[in-house]
Structures are given as C-alpha cells and as structure tokens.
Amino acid sequence: MNGRRLLLTSAGAIAIVALLVSIALAQGMREKFFDRDGRLVVIERSAAEQLRTYDIRSSKAPETFPVPPPPFSEGIFPCSDCHAHMSPDQRPRVLTEEHTDIVLNHAEGQRWCLDCHNTDDRDTLRLVSGEIIPFSESYRLCGQCHGDKFREWREGLHGKRTGYWNGDKEYLLCAHCHNPHDPNFKPMKPMPPPVRPGETRR
Numbered sequence: 001m002n003g004r005r006l007l008l009t010s011a012g013a014i015a016i017v018a019l020l021v022s023i024a025l026a027q028g029m030r031e032k033f034f035d036r037d038g039r040l041v042v043i044e045r046s047a048a049e050q051l052r053t054y055d056i057r058s059s060k061a062p063e064t065f066p067v068p069p070p071p072f073s074e075g076i077f078p079c080s081d082c083h084a085h086m087s088p089d090q091r092p093r094v095l096t097e098e099h100t101d102i103v104l105n106h107a108e109g110q111r112w113c114l115d116c117h118n119t120d121d122r123d124t125l126r127l128v129s130g131e132i133i134p135f136s137e138s139y140r141l142c143g144q145c146h147g148d149k150f151r152e153w154r155e156g157l158h159g160k161r162t163g164y165w166n167g168d169k170e171y172l173l174c175a176h177c178h179n180p181h182d183p184n185f186k187p188m189k190p191m192p193p194p195v196r197p198g199e200t201r202r
C-alpha cells in the first residue's frame with residue numbers, strides 16, 4: 001500500500017465516522033448506566049423521545065383562581081360594619097330583624113348559616129376543617145360537598161372560564177350563577193311562540 005492510498009483511505013474513514021456521529025447527534029442520544037449487577041446498559045433514545053412533551057399530569061392545577069369580585073348586594077359588604085358591633089347568635093332560628101330575604105333551601109335540615117359563615121368574623125367563610133377563607137375563594141366551600149362539580153369547574157367544563165388556553169384565565173365563582181342559600185335553578189316560563197307577519201296574537 002503506498003502512502004497516497006493510505007492517506008485517501010484514512011481520510012474516507014474519518015469522513016464516514018464524522019457523518020455517522022453527526023447523524024447520531026441529530027437523531028438521538030445514548031444513555032449509559034450500570035444496572036444492579038454492575039453490567040453496562042446502553043439505551044438509544046431517538047430525538048423524538050427526548051422532546052419535552054405536554055403532559056396534563058405534570059401541569060399542576062393551582063389552588064387559587066382569579067375571579068371577579070363576589071356578587072354581593074349593594075351595601076352588604078363588609079358584613080363587619082354591623083357584625084363587629086353585635087354578639088353572634090348561634091341558635092338556628094327564623095331571622096326577623098335582618099336578612100329576612102334569605103331562606104335556606106339547600107340541605108337546610110342538616111345545617112345553618114354558621115356552617116358556612118365564620119361566627120367570629122362575618123367578612124369570611126369557614127370550611128369544615130376550620131380553615132377560614134375569603135369570599136373570593138367560596139368555590140372551596142362548595143367543593144367540600146360538590147367535589148365532582150368543583151373538579152369540572154377547575155378544568156373549565158362546568159361554569160364559565162375565560163382567557164387563554166395556555167395562559168391567564170378568569171373563572172366565575174359558583175356564587176355568580178348559583179344562589180348559595182337556594183342554589184337550584186327555578187324552572188323558567190317558556191316564551192310565547194313568535195308571531196307570523198300579518199298575524200295578530202290571540
């Protein structure tokens with residue numbers, strides 16, 4: 001073998017190796033590790049396998065959600081305007097002096113106002129666990145008993161969510177649609193059928 005041919009062959013070999021390396025780099029990666037018995041294990045990972053994929057399980061749902069202000073009647077909040085000067089009355093009873101428009105129709109046999117409202121600070125709500133939450137998180141109160149609806153709401157299946165699919169979102173509180181004291185929607189009276197042109201309504 002003369003010197004020239006040797007040079008050409010080795011140049012060709014180097015080119016082939018370089019090509020293989022660049023293909024390997026573009027296509028994937030090798031993962032090397034030793035198993036429990038001390039044997040070397042080599043795993044080839046394709047480029048696609050290395051791509052970070054969107055996985056719903058790795059996107060953790062937040063604990064609090066951006067919501068518009070709670071839908072209080074005018075002048076009722078802060079409750080402490082009156083309640084700070086009153087001693088709480090824990091007896092279940094018919095209210096006669098104030099809040100007479102509030103009539104519980106929501107598993108009322110099993111509870112009363114102060115199962116949801118904080119006895120010691122009327123400006124907040126109270127969970128069964130004893131945790132005190134603001135009215136802007138009332139969905140957590142509802143979620144204690146309506147866990148299925150809460151999870152659907154969180155994912156945007158129940159209720160109303162606006163914003164970007166991969167960005168900021170705003171949620172309506174359960175209380176924007178359901179009256180917490182009487183949450184069932186009342187049946188609606190159907191509208192009369194439309195009147196045809198030239199016809200008069202009987």
Ligand code: HEC
Pocket residue numbers: 070071072073074076095099102103104106111112113114115116117125135138141173175180181
């Ligand atoms: C199931 C839990 C629950 C029970 C039981 C409950 N409330 Fe409420 N109440 C709420 C929530 C949640 C809100 C907040 C609504 C909102 O965000 O505007 C609220 C709002 C109110 C408001 C403000 C209403 C308005 O017009 O803006 C008053 C007053 C009130 N409750 C009094 C009472 C009284 C009195 C009782 C008992 C007779 C009672 N609540 C029982 C959950 C409850």
Ligand code: HEC
Pocket residue numbers: 075076077078079080081082083087088089090094095096097098099113114117122123
């Ligand atoms: C204008 C004054 C006033 C405001 C504002 C007010 N309350 Fe009351 N509240 C009263 C009075 C008076 C009673 C007692 C009514 C009775 O015994 O007939 C009462 C009773 C209650 C009770 C029954 C338990 C108890 O201690 O007597 C709850 C629960 C309650 N209020 C919650 C609220 C909440 C929640 C708010 C704010 C969203 C609020 N109130 C705002 C005056 C007020």
Ligand code: HEC
Pocket residue numbers: 105106107108138141142143144145146174175178179180183184185
């Ligand atoms: C302590 C448990 C409990 C909490 C907290 C609670 N609920 Fe309920 N809810 C019930 C039960 C039990 C019923 C069915 C009995 C009834 O309607 O009286 C019910 C009924 C309902 C219904 C009617 C469902 C139907 O099948 O027609 C709606 C809507 C509702 N709740 C919404 C809410 C909202 C909104 C909140 C938060 C403000 C809330 N609930 C908090 C126990 C709870």
Ligand code: HEC
Pocket residue numbers: 139142143146149150153158159160172173174175176177178185
């Ligand atoms: C944008 C308005 C809206 C919001 C926000 C909302 N709901 Fe509802 N919800 C509805 C409507 C509409 C229905 C269907 C009523 C019907 O069929 O009579 C409903 C039905 C329900 C029912 C009865 C389901 C059944 O199977 O009969 C429950 C319980 C309930 N909602 C709980 C919640 C809770 C808890 C939240 C907050 C985590 C919430 N909702 C938020 C509009 C809303």
